[in-house]
Amino acid sequence: MNREQALEMVRQQLPIKRYEHTIRVMETALDLAEHYQLDLKKVELAAIFHDYAKYRDAKELKRWIIQEQLPQDLLDYHQELWHGPVAAKMLEKEIGICDPEIQSAIYWHTTGKQHMSQMDKVIFIADYIEPGRSFPGVEEVRQVVYDDIDKACWMAARNTIIFLISKNQSIYPDTFQLYNEGLGRNLNAE
């Protein structure tokens, strides 16, 4: 599947603003993939399809989580966390792409997790820093991402936890584990 075919499939699923976000994530992810010498074709597809399921109805997402035996604890957390894992499954069932590296990067793009692959990290952080984003602290993440993508992912997880706590929202365990993982690394480096 070439870029235009993939983009057209996604364009049909998303409002224009979200489609434009997808284009920016793709461009950011490709820059990072080139820098970190990853498979550009796989990164491109993962970026294009990362939000494929984001505008599906919550009931449909829930049905996928149950029927595809995704982790059922997802249902205890905010539905914002459901579209990544479901899109990874939809990629296989609706699009016919079943590459585990691409699916993993899409699966984890919202929460992050510890022990991410380089491709997981690129999609996770490209989604966080694409030029349309203006979260508090995002500029500092942009400044380190080409030198230390692990630190960038840790900073993003930290910022996300601070934001969620300030809003009294629950935090998915994998996001916390990503935060703790980064500290372990830093502590050991001291």
Place this chain on the structure above:
Amino acid sequence: MNREQALEMVRQQLPIKRYEHTIRVMETALDLAEHYQLDLKKVELAAIFHDYAKYRDAKELKRWIIQEQLPQDLLDYHQELWHGPVAAKMLEKEIGICDPEIQSAIYWHTTGKQHMSQMDKVIFIADYIEPGRSFPGVEEVRQVVYDDIDKACWMAARNTIIFLISKNQSIYPDTFQLYNEGLGRNLNAE
């Protein structure tokens, strides 16, 4: 074992400031135990012995964690988290008290966890709010603890996470599970 015997055992283990903290935790815990109609004798012992292991050498605490097959992931976290689980074991091996309710309250007094017993909650929160404490937010916790001890524990976990993140310190999984648990409860109540 009566109160004086228990206090004397603890007094020999702790610097005077920490012993005075222990007295205040005991008094606070007994007030809460009376209010929530718990077993006063058990709460008294749990409070008295909660910091029993706090001034043991880190190497000794580590040895106990390994030899007593406590969760080995404790060793990946700050040693401040080790003295509760170790004290629960020492209570049995050095003092001869093997009451599971008392041991549980001592075990979890630093990190908290989801699904705490009422006695766990009383020791956890008494340690947090005793009159010598002056954490940011502690006064708000004191104001709710006699009306809603679950909310008080959640607020303490939330404050602790905010503090730890501000210091770039790792967060033990059970503490953020306690935070998430409280939100689940609140969300369901809406």
